[in-house]
Each structure stands twice: as structure tokens, then as C-alpha cells.
Amino acid sequence: MNERGFIEALRALATSPAARGLKDDAAVIEFGSETLILTHDTMVEGVHTLEGQDPADVAWKLVAVNLSDLAAKGAQPEGVLISHMLGDDDHRFIEGLRSILAKYDVPLLGGDTVRGEGRRVWGCTAIGRATHIPVPSRSGAEAGDAVYLGGPIGQALVGFEALRDGTPGDQAPYCRPLPQIDLGRDIAPHVTAMMDVSDGLLLDASRLAEASHVTLRLDSELISVLAPQERLDDAMRWGDDYVLLCTGPHGLDQHHALTRVGSVAAFKGDRLLVDGTPPTGDLGYTH
């Protein structure tokens, strides 16, 4: 059974309508008078982090990737549970955890610690409260909508290379991404579809297009202002930026910190077009 087979088998078990998208989307359930958003991400040392990376940055990112999933639902974070494998430099993990929880004013609710060997594994479950009903999903984009990004892409790529190779460049966008909680909440009432760019713009845009049964037409000239010079193609295929990708009416960028990068068209055989052409090669990071 390969990974895709496993995920398909899991999806077959997840018959609840709340389980919109195992692995790459948050669960949405009605709970009392409120709507609850739940998301879980697991990180493996050396797979989702660089070997030897500061555990403070690992802790930050572990929480950040989950908060970014909540941001894509326009949710207000209510708390996190952390799973931590004990190791060296645990005080650094605590320090990073303290920093991001303070930055986003999110309570630590609980979790588990385990002993292990070899590569360390960390998990985070985040819960949030929906601020707008219906909760934005990936599946609502409609022909005629504009496509927007909530921030720059490729910053994490530059930060990753700076950290890995010791080259100049700001490491922070890779080490300490900033989930767009406020933006997500502000635009939730206005978008037709929303997700965060975690695995690469092209890959995530194609996922949104597939969920919505539409074609996303991206314009590289519009995107270029959001990406590092001469790295546009890499930036579109690199993840870890955790900016919001959304669709909605034209003009949303007049009132919110959004940049228009394309438009939505009726599906005619291609999920994604960049300057009118389907992109080839790896569209992003699959893990």
C-alpha cells in the first residue's frame, strides 16, 4: 500500500462530512452554538526540518503551520496540543513554543511527551472557532472570480538556502513563518475559496482548482512582484511561505492586503494555466 493508497483508505473511513480533506485540510464540525475547526500536522526531523535546526524554530514552525490552516478557515485560534519527542536542547523547544504562543496569544491546552530514538517527531493539533459561516473551503471558486495571494512567495526558499548553505539572506521566513490569522478572519466573509500555500503556489493552486472544478489562470507578471528577482519559477514551486491563496470578487485587493495574481475560468481540461500554458514538472513539494 503506497502513500496515496493509504490516504485513500483513510478517506474511505472518514465518512463524516466534517472530514473535508484528510492530510491537507482542516476538519469543520458543529459544536453547540459554534463551529469548531480542527487541524493536525506532524513534523519529522530532517524531513520537515533541516538536520540540526534550532529546536526553537522547530517549535515555532510546528505551531505556525497549524495556525496557518486555521487562518485559511478564517478561524480564531482557541488553543493547541503539542506532542514532543524528548531530546537535546529541549529548553530551546520550550523557548520557541513560548514565543509563538505569545505572538498569537494562543493557549497551550495539553499534549504528550514521549521518549524515542533516531529522528525526532513532533505533532501539533490546533483548534479554532469559526468567525464566519459558511467556513471558507477550497471548493467554492467560480468562473469569473479573481485569484489573490495574501503575501510574498519564495521568501521561505531564500531563507532555507541561507540556513542550509550559510549564504546571505533572511532566514526568518523559513524558520519563523507568520500565519495570516488576522487577514484570514478579515477576508473570510468575502472569499469564495481559500487555502494556505504550504507546498508551493502551483501545487496548492491546482488543488484549489480541482476541489472547485475550475481552471485557475495565473499571470506570472502579477506574481513576479511578490517573488525574489530571478527566482520566480522556483518561488512558485516552493512551499513553506504560509501565505493565503484565495478567490473572490474583483476589487477585494482594494480593501485588504491582497495581490491579484490571476483569474478563475470554467474548467476545460486543465486545472492550472500559467500565462495560458499548463505548467510542467514538479508543481511543488509533496510529502
Added chain:
Amino acid sequence: MNERGFIEALRALATSPAARGLKDDAAVIEFGSETLILTHDTMVEGVHTLEGQDPADVAWKLVAVNLSDLAAKGAQPEGVLISHMLGDDDHRFIEGLRSILAKYDVPLLGGDTVRGEGRRVWGCTAIGRATHIPVPSRSGAEAGDAVYLGGPIGQALVGFEALRDGTPGDQAPYCRPLPQIDLGRDIAPHVTAMMDVSDGLLLDASRLAEASHVTLRLDSELISVLAPQERLDDAMRWGDDYVLLCTGPHGLDQHHALTRVGSVAAFKGDRLLVDGTPPTGDLGYTH
């Protein structure tokens, strides 16, 4: 920083009153008109499982230990999120997951899959809805209460030895424990304190006593009817049985499937007395 230091540092971060007991207790938060219970457990191959154990049993136990935490809160399970490290025999993991979700009628809401190397790691977050307010905690036991167990202990010990050594004996109590969801919900309105026995009766009873600032006086003759013959001492120090341990008024065992095993006294220097004497040695499994 050792494990205790790490957990203390985590607790210092967990300033929310919802975070009653990181690692060994569930979080309780108000959510809309309901009260939400959240718990997370992580399992490491070869640490919390036997090497080479059937992944179907691993999946069962992963969910069961979390449902047992919900049972101790008298909570109705609302769903689980699963974190799974891909490996061989993933179809068996799916099969075990399917079995326990069907048995307890719990929806799979989401989760994550990762690739890794070496020992595999699994995580489960369970959410539940409180059925009785106040939600039972570990801290409400009072002098004069009776102490009860919700089922036998030492069955998991016999099952573990049967599995590890190929000796005769029912492996099911170790491989497929049965969290006492119905019992927990039934007795939640009547208990003064409740938890599940996951790490050994003596260890867990001492934790309940400490949280409640009382002394628990256990009676080995009363316990002996719940344990395998001639293994009473082992059974009291072995975990994995996932039966409920609670305190409350005398006579609760007349109306519920509980066995009285002792009484609660005012604290006078010992957390725990067995037949009047403080137990020595390892009280249970710390991990």
C-alpha cells in the same frame, strides 16, 4: 533539561485553566453552549508497542487510549484525528482503525501522514463533548469517599506476556483494550474524582490522591478479586488496562458496574496506603 523539567516548563506555559494536566489529563474548554474535552497521545514503536506488533492492534490501541481519557471525563466522543508514519502493512493499520471507530461509532475527522525512518511514531487527538457539568477531574476526592475500579486489572499484563513470550493467555486485553465510555458517562454525575488506570493502579491512585490532597487507602483483598491469581502485586503496578478509577459515595457499586477497592482519608503524610502501609518500589509505568 530532563523529562520532568520539560513537562514543568510546558506546564508553566500552559497558563490556561483548561490545561489541567499536560501529558496525563485531558483539556476541558468551554465552547459555545457546550464543554469540549481534548486529549492527545503519541505512541512510539517498541516503546509503547512491542516490536513487530500487528499494526491493526497498534491503531486500535492508539485510538483506545485516547477514548479512555475521554471516558474518564464522562465525555461522548465526537471524533479523532490520526497522525500516521507510513510503513509496511499500512493496510493492517487501516483495518484496526476501521474496527475501533466502528466499535465506538466515532468519526475520523482528519489527521496527517508522514514518511520517516527508524522507529515509527503515531499520534491521536480525540475530542469529546462533556455529558455532565462539572466535568469529573482528579482533584475532587474527599475523606469518607469510597474508591472504586470499573473493571479488572492485570489482564493487559497477562496479554502482554502471552504476546511477547507466546505463552497461553488472552492477548486481547493488551492488544485491544476497551475504553469504558458508557460507564464513564453513567457515573460522571455521581463521582467526586475520576481517571483511567493507564500506568498502573498504584501509580495512578497516588496521582489522584495528590491532585485531591487526600490519602487513598486501598484494600488488597478487595482488589484481589479483580486481578489474576498470584499476580496481584504485579497487576497493581502494571498499566494498559484502561479501566476507570473513581471516588464517590458509598453504595455507587450497587447501581453501576464498579467494585469498591478502598476508601479516601484525610491526608496525613502518605498519598497511598495498601492494607495500611505505603507501597514501596516502582508504583507503575512512567513514560
